[in-house]
Amino acid sequence: MKLGLGLYRHMLTPENLAFARQAGATHIVGHMVDYFRGGQHAHAEDQPTGTDRGWGLAGDPDALWTVAELSQIRREVEAADLKLEAIENFDPAHWHDILLDGPLRERHIENVKTLIRHVGEAGIPIIGYNFSIAGVAGRTTGPYARGGAPSVGMEGPYDLPMTKGMAWNMVVDDTAPPEPIAPISPAQLWDRLERFLNEVLPVAEAAGVTLAAHPDDPPTPTVRGTPRLVYQPSLYQKLIDINPSPANTLEFCVGSLAEMTEGDIYDTVETYARQNRLGYVHLRNVVGKVPTYKESFIDDGDIDVLRVMRILHDCDFDGVVIPDHAPQMSCAAPWHAGMAYALGFMAAGLKTLK
Numbered sequence: 001m002k003l004g005l006g007l008y009r010h011m012l013t014p015e016n017l018a019f020a021r022q023a024g025a026t027h028i029v030g031h032m033v034d035y036f037r038g039g040q041h042a043h044a045e046d047q048p049t050g051t052d053r054g055w056g057l058a059g060d061p062d063a064l065w066t067v068a069e070l071s072q073i074r075r076e077v078e079a080a081d082l083k084l085e086a087i088e089n090f091d092p093a094h095w096h097d098i099l100l101d102g103p104l105r106e107r108h109i110e111n112v113k114t115l116i117r118h119v120g121e122a123g124i125p126i127i128g129y130n131f132s133i134a135g136v137a138g139r140t141t142g143p144y145a146r147g148g149a150p151s152v153g154m155e156g157p158y159d160l161p162m163t164k165g166m167a168w169n170m171v172v173d174d175t176a177p178p179e180p181i182a183p184i185s186p187a188q189l190w191d192r193l194e195r196f197l198n199e200v201l202p203v204a205e206a207a208g209v210t211l212a213a214h215p216d217d218p219p220t221p222t223v224r225g226t227p228r229l230v231y232q233p234s235l236y237q238k239l240i241d242i243n244p245s246p247a248n249t250l251e252f253c254v255g256s257l258a259e260m261t262e263g264d265i266y267d268t269v270e271t272y273a274r275q276n277r278l279g280y281v282h283l284r285n286v287v288g289k290v291p292t293y294k295e296s297f298i299d300d301g302d303i304d305v306l307r308v309m310r311i312l313h314d315c316d317f318d319g320v321v322i323p324d325h326a327p328q329m330s331c332a333a334p335w336h337a338g339m340a341y342a343l344g345f346m347a348a349g350l351k352t353l354k
């Protein structure tokens, strides 16, 4: 098992890469999507929370990530004595009509195939994704963690209907009328995922790229009137069983899984780690279940994180674990301190497994 750090696109800097290495990370999960366009977040280091108009504006629909820019990021990561393990999330501008089954679907399928090929050519092994119409939405922030540390959580359901021109909690068409999107059934959304995976997994295999599916975050059956896919641990199996390709894996978010109202987190970890289908792991801690959970420091939540690490180790998981996110700490560098604390705990946990 390897220790990694996730960095948003604007945080993929030489300083943050050096910080990651100094904190004991050997791998990086990089985000190419700029969640912070449109300035709807208090700070550009916190996790995005956004407004009812989402996290922000999606990217340029015609600007697919090139091999050159992906390779440049890989080289910068490697120059810091780190390995670029994964790119996390597609830009909603590039694939929204796969999620919404809209008129641009065929073009967006070709976009995803091109992006997969480019990631493979750039020598990056994994793409994490989250097949979700409303995306990561419904988050609140507050002094939720130990000592009043700012973190994120959820304070009840988020049912405000999602409007046209939005996808994955970002704005993909700011000229769209402010009308609710057409209703979608869970069966329709599962069908969209199945078509997507069956079309792109062969391309991923050929490109030497693994796709890794994040569960719904937050894992509620619906968000903004749209259905969700993996909001209970057992539904991860339904996703895996869609296609037996070895490229069909999980972006295994222990925090989101622990927020789910069913299942036992330790059984869940063992169930999926034993199937050798974990692409990489988000290892964070929470208190409570949806729709009212709060993120905690890694050593201060409902999960015995060292026990989770032991289960992953005993199931021979040899991939990367990252904090994903952490409470901000009261000092001159809140994000860095919170991440350093999480990374230090995880690094110590890894040493106990040797």
Ligand SMILES: O=C(O)[C@@H](O)[C@@H](O)[C@H](O)[C@H](O)CO
Pocket (backbone or CB within 6 Å): 047, 048, 088, 089, 128, 129, 130, 136, 214, 217, 282, 324, 325
């Ligand atoms: O705010 C964030 O960056 C995280 O919550 C991510 O783990 C997010 O859930 C994933 O990128 C979704 O794929």
